[in-house]
Amino acid sequence: xxxxxxxxEDQCYLDPFKSVLKGEKKVVTSLCIIKxxxxxxxxxxxxxxxxxxxxxMEAEHDSSMAGHxxxxxxxxRVRANFYRPKINEQMTEYVRSCDICQHNKVIRNxxxxxxxxxxxxxxxxxxxxxxxxxxxxx
Numbered sequence: 285x286x287x288x289x290x291x292x293e294d295q296c297y298l299d300p301f302k303s304v305l306k307g308e309k310k311v312v313t314s315l316c317i318i319k320x321x322x323x324x325x326x327x328x329x330x331x332x333x334x335x336x337x338x339x340x341m342e343a344e345h346d347s348s349m350a351g352h353x354x355x356x357x358x359x360x361r362v363r364a365n366f367y368r369p370k371i372n373e374q375m376t377e378y379v380r381s382c383d384i385c386q387h388n389k390v391i392r393n394x395x396x397x398x399x400x401x402x403x404x405x406x407x408x409x410x411x412x413x414x415x416x417x418x419x420x421x422x
Contacts, residue, residue: 286333286336286339287321287328287330287331287336288321290331290332290333290335290336291321291322291331293331293333294331294332294333296331296332297322297329297332300312300315300322300329301317301322303315304316304322305317312324315329324367325367327363327364327365327366327367328365328366328367329366329367329368330366330367330368337368337374340362340366341362341374341375341378344358344361344362344365345358345361345375345378345379345382346382346384352382352384352385352388354379354385355375355376355379355380358375359371359372359375359376362375
């Protein structure tokens with residue numbers, strides 16, 4: 285299992301794991317061990333492993349069941365099942381870099397007005413135009 289292999293190599297994962305096994309009092313009460321895996325508030329504690337994080341992110345964002353939801357909904361789905369420090373920043377970056385999401389992003393600004401081109405004049409200074417910009421800060 286990839287999770288067990290990654291957990292054996294991550295010292296940040298092993299320290300609380302060993303503390304829970306020993307039953308130390310300084311351990312956070314939200315940590316527990318189920319079937320040789322560390323859980324934090326009934327969520328899998330994910331060790332520091334890029335391949336494992338990639339699998340988790342793809343499962344919660346790219347799969348047909350996940351549906352390529354935007355950042356906040358994807359983070360909510362991930363946090364319901366998994367725990368990893370700084371998971372919000374990692375998921376935000378993953379969703380921003382998703383090519384499918386970028387192509388299907390909804391445009392939320394007003395439609396632009398029709399452009400009115402200026403006729404090309406035959407001689408200089410036959411037509412003069414000015415743009416008035418108002419509301420600039422002082």
